[in-house]
Amino acid sequence: MMTAIPPENILNRVLSAQRLSPLEQVRDLLMLMERCSLRELQEIFPHIVHYIFGVNGNPLGWGLRTTTPESGMNVYKTLEQFFGVCGPWMIVCHKLLAEQAKFEIDISRLPVKLVTMLQTGQSPMFYSDLLNIDPEKHQVSTLSLNSFDFYMLHFVLHGLQPLHSIDPIAMQIHNTRSKTVYLMLVSEYLNNFLPLTPDARIEPSYFSGGVKAPQPLPTQSLQPQRQPRYIRIPSSYRNGNSSGGGSGGPGGGNISPQSMSASVSAARNYAWRSESVLHFFVDIWLRYDVESEHHLPGSDWVRAVRTLVKQIHFFASSVPVDPTSLCSLRKLSLSMVKGRIYAFLSGLIDRWPLDSSLLVVLELWLSYIQPWRYTMAILNSRESGQNYKPAITPAYDAFIMDNLIVYTHIFMQLLPKFGRLDYTVYRNCQILNRLAMTFGDQNLADRLQRFERLHSGNSYGFDSPHRQTHLLSKSLPQSAQWSSMPKLFSDAMRADMENFLFVISMTRNQVLLEVSRLRMEILEMQRLEGFLKNFLHRMWNEPSQDETLLADVSRVPEVLRQCIDHLCRAFNLDQANLSMHETLPEECTSPTSISANKRSFFNTSDSLLDTSRLNPRQMSMNASNLTAAIDPALLPIQAGEITYLVRRLHGISDAINQKYKIQLQSWYERQDYFGSLTRQLLLAPMIEQWFDKRDGNTDIRERTVTARISLRPLASKFLLSVVACFMVLGFLFLGSALKGLGILVTLFIGYVLLMAICSP
Numbered sequence: 001m002m003t004a005i006p007p008e009n010i011l012n013r014v015l016s017a018q019r020l021s022p023l024e025q026v027r028d029l030l031m032l033m034e035r036c037s038l039r040e041l042q043e044i045f046p047h048i049v050h051y052i053f054g055v056n057g058n059p060l061g062w063g064l065r066t067t068t069p070e071s072g073m074n075v076y077k078t079l080e081q082f083f084g085v086c087g088p089w090m091i092v093c094h095k096l097l098a099e100q101a102k103f104e105i106d107i108s109r110l111p112v113k114l115v116t117m118l119q120t121g122q123s124p125m126f127y128s129d130l131l132n133i134d135p136e137k138h139q140v141s142t143l144s145l146n147s148f149d150f151y152m153l154h155f156v157l158h159g160l161q162p163l164h165s166i167d168p169i170a171m172q173i174h175n176t177r178s179k180t181v182y183l184m185l186v187s188e189y190l191n192n193f194l195p196l197t198p199d200a201r202i203e204p205s206y207f208s209g210g211v212k213a214p215q216p217l218p219t220q221s222l223q224p225q226r227q228p229r230y231i232r233i234p235s236s237y238r239n240g241n242s243s244g245g246g247s248g249g250p251g252g253g254n255i256s257p258q259s260m261s262a263s264v265s266a267a268r269n270y271a272w273r274s275e276s277v278l279h280f281f282v283d284i285w286l287r288y289d290v291e292s293e294h295h296l297p298g299s300d301w302v303r304a305v306r307t308l309v310k311q312i313h314f315f316a317s318s319v320p321v322d323p324t325s326l327c328s329l330r331k332l333s334l335s336m337v338k339g340r341i342y343a344f345l346s347g348l349i350d351r352w353p354l355d356s357s358l359l360v361v362l363e364l365w366l367s368y369i370q371p372w373r374y375t376m377a378i379l380n381s382r383e384s385g386q387n388y389k390p391a392i393t394p395a396y397d398a399f400i401m402d403n404l405i406v407y408t409h410i411f412m413q414l415l416p417k418f419g420r421l422d423y424t425v426y427r428n429c430q431i432l433n434r435l436a437m438t439f440g441d442q443n444l445a446d447r448l449q450r451f452e453r454l455h456s457g458n459s460y461g462f463d464s465p466h467r468q469t470h471l472l473s474k475s476l477p478q479s480a481q482w483s484s485m486p487k488l489f490s491d492a493m494r495a496d497m498e499n500f501l502f503v504i505s506m507t508r509n510q511v512l513l514e515v516s517r518l519r520m521e522i523l524e525m526q527r528l529e530g531f532l533k534n535f536l537h538r539m540w541n542e543p544s545q546d547e548t549l550l551a552d553v554s555r556v557p558e559v560l561r562q563c564i565d566h567l568c569r570a571f572n573l574d575q576a577n578l579s580m581h582e583t584l585p586e587e588c589t590s591p592t593s594i595s596a597n598k599r600s601f602f603n604t605s606d607s608l609l610d611t612s613r614l615n616p617r618q619m620s621m622n623a624s625n626l627t628a629a630i631d632p633a634l635l636p637i638q639a640g641e642i643t644y645l646v647r648r649l650h651g652i653s654d655a656i657n658q659k660y661k662i663q664l665q666s667w668y669e670r671q672d673y674f675g676s677l678t679r680q681l682l683l684a685p686m687i688e689q690w691f692d693k694r695d696g697n698t699d700i701r702e703r704t705v706t707a708r709i710s711l712r713p714l715a716s717k718f719l720l721s722v723v724a725c726f727m728v729l730g731f732l733f734l735g736s737a738l739k740g741l742g743i744l745v746t747l748f749i750g751y752v753l754l755m756a757i758c759s760p
Contacts, residue, residue: 014044014051022062022075026082033092041092042101042147049151053158055109059166061158064182065300066169070643079181085192085203089151094204096147103150104132104142109157113287115140126279149276155189156280158182159304160288162295173300176636177360186304190311193277194333196376198322202273271325278333281308286340290347299360302348306364312337313367313374334399341368342406349413354420359431362414366438369407372396392443400444401451408448408488411439419500423507424514426552429559432504440566449489489571497571498578501564505578508560511553518550631688633710645715657708668707677756682707 013032020028029048033041054061062079069076083089107115117123118131118140127143134141145153159182163170173180192203285305290297316334319327345365352361367373372390381388400407418435421428439445487493525546568575633653637646657664667678668685688703713719723744730740 014047022067023078025062026078030082030088033088038095038099042096042099045092045096045101045147046103046150049154053154054161055154059161059163060170064158064185065161065163065180065298066167066173067181068173068178070178070637071169076181080184083181083185085188091204093147093151101147102144103147104144105150105153106142107140111160111284111287112289112292114283117283117287124279126275148273149280152189152276153280153284155185156284159186159285159301160297162293162297164298164300165295170298170300172636173298177299177303180300183300183304183307187307187311189277190281190308193274194311194315195274195326196314196318196379198318198324198326271329274326274329278312278329278336282312282333282336282340286337286344288344290344290351296351296353299357302360302364306360306367309337309341309364309368310374313371317371317375337368338403341403342410345406345410346413349410349417354417356427356431358417359427359434362431362434365406365410365414366434369403370438371399392441392447397447400447404448404451408452409486411435411488412486412493415496415500419503423504423560424511424553424556426556426559429556429563432563433559436563436566436570439570442569445570452487452489494571494573497567498573501567501573502578504560504564508557508564511556511560515550515554515557518546518553522546522550631686631705632683633708633712640717641712641715642717642720646712649711649715653709653711661706661708664708665706673756676759677752678707679759680752680755681709683710 013028032044036044050056052062052064060066064079064083067076067079081087107118110118118127123131130143130145131140132142132144133139143153164173165171172178195202285301285308288297312333316330319330322330345361345368348361348364352358372392375390378388378390414435418432421431423429423432564575564578567573568578633650637643664678664682665685667675668682669675670678685704685706688705689700723741726740726744727737728740730743731737734740
């Protein structure tokens with residue numbers, strides 16, 4: 001058995017471990033947890049939690065939101081196993097429950113809306129024995145939590161940190177939608193503590209002292225500013241036959257564990273963690289006030305909220321078949337989300353930038369309004385490999401009526417944003433297609449129209465009455481009736497939708513012309529280059545930029561056609577009123593003075609800057625080229641490349657370019673055969689241009705890049721496989737693998753020399 005650590009050295013060990021790498025931190029913490037007693041762990045537990053999540057220090061903490069499989073699979077797996085539901089850290093959190101220790105957190109760290117709810121006495125019964133009230137100010141000051149709730153609350157709060165605004169790695173994750181350790185843990189915790197099936201076992205299941213015990217309240221009670229409004233919880237739920245109305249400290253209301261029967265104790269032991277997880281995730285994340293914060297949340301957090309919404313749909317779908325103590329909590333879960341989701345989505349959509357990351361917000365909304373996609377039948381069909389499309393049965397009519405405003409008004413709020421997207425870009429077409437496919441479902445569209453006509457949904461659990469009146473109509477009072485609110489299927493909305501689809505149709509025509517032009521240019525270029533150069537190019541090179549662009553743009557017309565079909569069917573519009581022809585009207589053709597090849601946001605010609613001389617058609621054509629120009633050597637690592645080699649070769653290339661920058665540029669500019677040969681081997685000079693969106697605004701950044709060497713192609717899996725094949729053939733037929741490699745090098749040199757001769 002290991003010797004105990006002196007008490008005065010325990011905290012120093014924790015502090016010193018923060019300067020180590022993640023792998024060393026986990027190793028040191030495991031050793032520390034093994035050698036410390038429960039009393040010693042209790043003393044250092046809050047400090048460890050603070051360091052993990054970067055409280056009062058580096059906000060990155062242990063890097064749960066910046067560690068991805070691409071950045072280091074070993075670190076990713078280590079953190080995943082350490083913080084998993086059956087990992088060492090969660091076991092320690094449950095061991096400390098036996099001590100019934102309390103850890104406090106200041107409520108100033110919570111979202112403003114949640115603090116207001118606690119201070120005004122509107123909090124659910126869940127928080128009743130968590131509150132610590134300042135006897136002098138008569139206000140809630142802190143929350144007292146047990147070890148499990150203390151960790152879980154900090155875990156949820158960590159997701160709100162706008163790390164993408166302060167860390168380049170987090171910014172890359174924000175843009176590329178990478179899978180982080182944090183997102184994986186969110187999914188694992190929710191799947192475990194909010195299980196889909198009633199017979200699922202919540203892990204860890206082998207701990208003692210897990211039933212919550214009552215927490216005495218201060219004698220000076222809080223006087224609410226107005227009449228408290230509590231969530232209505234069934235009596236069986238409060239008395240322990242369900243997930244008790246207790247709190248995050250060991251305690252469930254006013255019932256003592258000693259007075260509980262064995263069966264009731266087992267039920268509480270099973271359900272209280274689910275109750276804590278549900279309240280913390282929903283109350284903190286969906287009460288986050290996006291409008292009042294300086295920085296937008298990261299797209300990885302929005303994806304985490306979508307995971308929460310999907311899991312709650314799964315969790316609530318098992319109500320009819322659940323006889324366990326979780327049944328009441330399942331019934332409560334959707335109503336908790338309903339009261340907050342509209343204001344949350346509205347604020348998020350209002351401030352979210354108009355770029356490809358809008359898709360994560362759209363997916364969050366679509367996940368909430370389609371609960372039929374998250375049932376046991378769907379999971380079974382996925383496991384069996386069947387293509388199962390869930391039906392919208394009458395069982396979902398109550399959900400649609402209760403959330404009608406989330407369907408209709410969020411759609412109307414999104415439509416102006418969709419009207420400003422560039423649909424010559426395939427990714428934007430995919431965003432529109434997701435929306436069109438959902439509302440193109442005739443079963444859903446018919447229900448929405450019918451419920452609007454019935455004036456259903458005039459009373460909703462709005463999280464913010466101000467938000468309701470501000471978004472729907474600034475002149476409407478809070479008690480405005482549904483009949484006076486704008487409707488999705490009104491005549492005015494149908495006219496707006498027809499205008500929107502007309503623009504989409506015109507864009508489709510433009511893309512068809514662009515596809516035809518690209519095909520003609522590629523054929524003409526191939527004809528001028530001749531057979532030999534084309535043959536060598538196809539043998540050794542990747543597809544050209546024009547060929548790649550053609551492959552991407554060719555998919556756009558069909559996707560836009562499907563979008564038009566879906567939305568016309570949903571809004572009962574006649575496609576004959578839209579321009580679906582293969583050619584554009586003559587008056588919409590762009591003037592010949594503006595070359596199609598020179599239309600760009602970065603083009604500074606007077607004819608493009610003077611927007612008063614451009615019609616909407618020409619402005620749309622200019623906007624379609626609003627793209628960034630990035631150094632090919634700095635593009636994200638592709639699936640066909642080896643990550644380690646890309647990084648090492650980039651370091652070598654960068655060192656060479658820094659040392660010989662002037663010589664490489666002078667060689668590239670030579671007009672003789674040596675200059676032509678150099679241009680075959682070096683990357684061309686360029687002006688690197690990109691969009692900086694860190695502050696929610698779009699700013700253009702530029703950087704001049706000279707001719708440079710790039711060894712990145714050597715990291716290609718295809719090239720390495722070709723080298724391996726030549727070496728094997730050389731060994732088999734010539735007796736030496738080096739001879740095969742020599743033949744390959746000779747062919748490459750000959751190819752470069754021949755291309756230099758053929759180049760102008």
